[in-house]
Amino acid sequence: MNPPVVEARGLTHVYDDGTVALQDVSFRIAAGESVAIIGANGAGKSTLLLHLNGHLTPTRGDVRIGQTPLTRQTLPSIRRSVGLVFQDPDDQLFMPTVYDDVAFGPRNQGLAEEEVGRRVQEALERVGVWSVRAKPPYRLSGGEKKRVAIAGVLAMAPDILVMDEPTSGLDPHARRQLIGLLADFGHTRIFTSHDLDMVLDLCPRTIVLFAGAVKADGPTRDIFADAALLAQCRLERPLALQACPRCGRTQD
Amino acid sequence: MSAPAVLAGLLDFRRLDLLAAEDSALHRLDARAKLVVALAFVVCVTSFGRYAVAPLLPYFVFPIAVAAAARLPAARLSRQVALLLPFALLIALPNPLFDREVLLRVGGVGIAGGWISLVSILLRALLAAAAALTLVAVTGFPAICGALERLGMPRQLAVQLLFLYRYLAVLGEEALRMTTARELRGGGRPLSLRLYATLVGRLLLRTWDRAGRIHLAMCARGFVGDFRSGERSRFGRREIIYVAGWCGLFLLLRTQDPTHRLGAALLRLFQ
Amino acid sequence: MHMADALLSPAVGATMWAAAAVAVGHCSRRIRSEDDERRVPLMGVLGAFLFAAQMINFAIPGTGSSGHLGGGLLLAILLGPHAALLVMASVLIVQALFFADGGLLALGCNIVNLGFFPAFVGYPLYRRLAGSAPGAARSGIAVVVAALLSLQLGALAVVLETVASGISALPFGTFVLFMLPIHLAIGVVEGVVTAAVVSFVRAARPGMLPSVAPSGGPVTGVALAFLAAALALGGVGAWGASKDPDGLEWSIARITGATGPDAPQTAVHAALGRFQQQAALLPDYGFRRPDGAAAPTPEGQGAPGDGASGDRLGTSVAGVVGGAITLLLALLVGLVLRRQARRA
Numbered sequence: 001m002n003p004p005v006v007e008a009r010g011l012t013h014v015y016d017d018g019t020v021a022l023q024d025v026s027f028r029i030a031a032g033e034s035v036a037i038i039g040a041n042g043a044g045k046s047t048l049l050l051h052l053n054g055h056l057t058p059t060r061g062d063v064r065i066g067q068t069p070l071t072r073q074t075l076p077s078i079r080r081s082v083g084l085v086f087q088d089p090d091d092q093l094f095m096p097t098v099y100d101d102v103a104f105g106p107r108n109q110g111l112a113e114e115e116v117g118r119r120v121q122e123a124l125e126r127v128g129v130w131s132v133r134a135k136p137p138y139r140l141s142g143g144e145k146k147r148v149a150i151a152g153v154l155a156m157a158p159d160i161l162v163m164d165e166p167t168s169g170l171d172p173h174a175r176r177q178l179i180g181l182l183a184d185f186g187h188t189r190i191f192t193s194h195d196l197d198m199v200l201d202l203c204p205r206t207i208v209l210f211a212g213a214v215k216a217d218g219p220t221r222d223i224f225a226d227a228a229l230l231a232q233c234r235l236e237r238p239l240a241l242q243a244c245p246r247c248g249r250t251q252d
Numbered sequence: 253m254s255a256p257a258v259l260a261g262l263l264d265f266r267r268l269d270l271l272a273a274e275d276s277a278l279h280r281l282d283a284r285a286k287l288v289v290a291l292a293f294v295v296c297v298t299s300f301g302r303y304a305v306a307p308l309l310p311y312f313v314f315p316i317a318v319a320a321a322a323r324l325p326a327a328r329l330s331r332q333v334a335l336l337l338p339f340a341l342l343i344a345l346p347n348p349l350f351d352r353e354v355l356l357r358v359g360g361v362g363i364a365g366g367w368i369s370l371v372s373i374l375l376r377a378l379l380a381a382a383a384a385l386t387l388v389a390v391t392g393f394p395a396i397c398g399a400l401e402r403l404g405m406p407r408q409l410a411v412q413l414l415f416l417y418r419y420l421a422v423l424g425e426e427a428l429r430m431t432t433a434r435e436l437r438g439g440g441r442p443l444s445l446r447l448y449a450t451l452v453g454r455l456l457l458r459t460w461d462r463a464g465r466i467h468l469a470m471c472a473r474g475f476v477g478d479f480r481s482g483e484r485s486r487f488g489r490r491e492i493i494y495v496a497g498w499c500g501l502f503l504l505l506r507t508q509d510p511t512h513r514l515g516a517a518l519l520r521l522f523q
Numbered sequence: 524m525h526m527a528d529a530l531l532s533p534a535v536g537a538t539m540w541a542a543a544a545v546a547v548g549h550c551s552r553r554i555r556s557e558d559d560e561r562r563v564p565l566m567g568v569l570g571a572f573l574f575a576a577q578m579i580n581f582a583i584p585g586t587g588s589s590g591h592l593g594g595g596l597l598l599a600i601l602l603g604p605h606a607a608l609l610v611m612a613s614v615l616i617v618q619a620l621f622f623a624d625g626g627l628l629a630l631g632c633n634i635v636n637l638g639f640f641p642a643f644v645g646y647p648l649y650r651r652l653a654g655s656a657p658g659a660a661r662s663g664i665a666v667v668v669a670a671l672l673s674l675q676l677g678a679l680a681v682v683l684e685t686v687a688s689g690i691s692a693l694p695f696g697t698f699v700l701f702m703l704p705i706h707l708a709i710g711v712v713e714g715v716v717t718a719a720v721v722s723f724v725r726a727a728r729p730g731m732l733p734s735v736a737p738s739g740g741p742v743t744g745v746a747l748a749f750l751a752a753a754l755a756l757g758g759v760g761a762w763g764a765s766k767d768p769d770g771l772e773w774s775i776a777r778i779t780g781a782t783g784p785d786a787p788q789t790a791v792h793a794a795l796g797r798f799q800q801q802a803a804l805l806p807d808y809g810f811r812r813p814d815g816a817a818a819p820t821p822e823g824q825g826a827p828g829d830g831a832s833g834d835r836l837g838t839s840v841a842g843v844v845g846g847a848i849t850l851l852l853a854l855l856v857g858l859v860l861r862r863q864a865r866r867a
Contacts, residue, residue, distance in 0.1 A: 053472055084472040090422050091465040096394040096414050108474035138421035258578040265621050294628045295533045302690050306846035313853035320860035351692035366692055373529045380528035381623035388620045406551030412613045415567020420574055427575035442589040448581035449719030459572040466564040515845025
């Protein structure tokens, strides 16, 4: 089965206090694509992610996953196909042990305990942390927590992975390993991040949000080459693309 | 002053929790068996009269045996139990003041009942604390929650306990960061009421926001208002033997006064 | 102010367990029927929050000492009484298990003393005093008064539970005169701190606190029903449990001046005593009274003299020797088991 397309059409969100968080946002992400959504703080990234999973209801416009529009009725099936990984793993790992946490989603899907066990093992092995399954989350390292949080979502067998700031709070080694892991996934992937070097590694395409609107949408390298755009959106070119201070050359 | 207290609390919690992750025959027993035995133990110990001292001593065999069989670090646990002694002393101290009737004479010196009951209270405190700590150390908190629930505790409280357990360290660390930051600027004095309220208020707001995010994360993974639990351990023959054995011993110690018999026999031997 | 296992008799402990179980059961059903799934994580992390907040000490003005938050009333203001009681119960359970604070048998007492009173007596009083849209001053005063009452009731409960158990020798009157004034001070501090936190939250995020009273009427009714049930249970438990002349009735008798074996309660009391001797699964042991009576007579303040000390000396020396031996045996058992466990 092909993973479905993710589509936003004229998506607008106004919070109760009148703040306009998203303004007429439209994009279409094809199956299997890996896309970054970048922007300064308050640009509307988090609000957008919450719409993709149906946590917020659009003020105007709509979100479609495949052919299914996001409504109250379709919410359970949408949440099954869109896996959302939160920025702070401590918010996501709420069960007392790693195993129980990863099993939380499959159990909610009403699967038999045998199938749950299979899924949990598969997911934890996929992200390389099967060995910590009996531990309570507070005894994991930051990198392990992140992996377990991803496993918790993988165990629900989603088609689309949506991740908020996957590399935040990780040390360089754990960050590098996580990027390697994420590059191997075949899912449709949508990331938000301030880590533009990660974006460069993982996402051929980037959508730039500024003040709730789409400012640019295109190949990542083109966008990072546009200094004026980056400056206007309060972003900075990734280190890998900055000229070497000694010799003036870029990495490639 | 307060940051070390927070830190010490967190450390105690973690160390004890870590012990439960070990493996031994005792660790593998169904949690209900261990819970029931611990409760029976405390009931037996507290059922003695005010002046019971010697009859309480044999009961130390329970925490000692559990700690040994489960390879718990006896010295550390003893220290943690002993640290509760000052508090026990505090609640026992009125006894010598109010109960001055001489109950016992040793070589012409009268010992008031109050002093005897003081020792009894200290022993009770030690035994009760040892029972609670060894229970957690060989069972682990989530398993105890499961056992309580299967013994009739409402689901809501079981879920509440699991959340509390999960976020204890997270919020404890947050509190630690806040108090440390405060103390770096304000020295080691305890907080004034106003500062405390501000600090705790901020912690409360953060906690509230976190609860919102956790709820989102739960919904994202299909939460529909109920927690489904996985496979459960069985109350089998081992458990029955464990419960019957210990409860039998506790009753025997309670009714047969073995200390007195043993002592009397020994004294006769030397006379 | 935790009630401790060391001061508790099984009868009183079990009675309070039963009372706490009723309260927890009722609150759980209520929470389930409200069906607000958002509440699940909120209650959970607020339990952890209270734990963290209790670990931070603050200076009590003018005393040089420091204290910490109780938090029952704060939780009730944030969550309503039913959720607050469950959160409080969870905090007390963790304290009993991980920190041996209070103890397993004393859990029931502590849930009632520190959870039930603030949630179902203090909080309804706060609502009534504060009204529907309180100003800062009125709300603050309401909080302080409610905290004060909760702590007084909690302290009184500790006294009753202790005296009814008969392990501590503190007479009822003295104990009350000691506990209540101290908890008057603690209550004021608790109230001031709670009010300060509430006003901080109200200023920082006005929407967070429930503005409309979640119907004070039924809550008060439930509170009174619980209170009556708990007192009745407690009374029965205390009466039955008090094997000791220093029990509740003795203290009361002393306070009222009705001393001597001819106090009017003897008939009932003797009957109860007989019943108890027959019903008691476990006879009373320990250091024996000189007359050898296993259960001391209810009129026992005809103080046992210190005659017959020779006999008692024999008894006690045997006890001490035997005790030392059993302790050694226990350690030996530990060593053997440890060695076996190592080998396994």
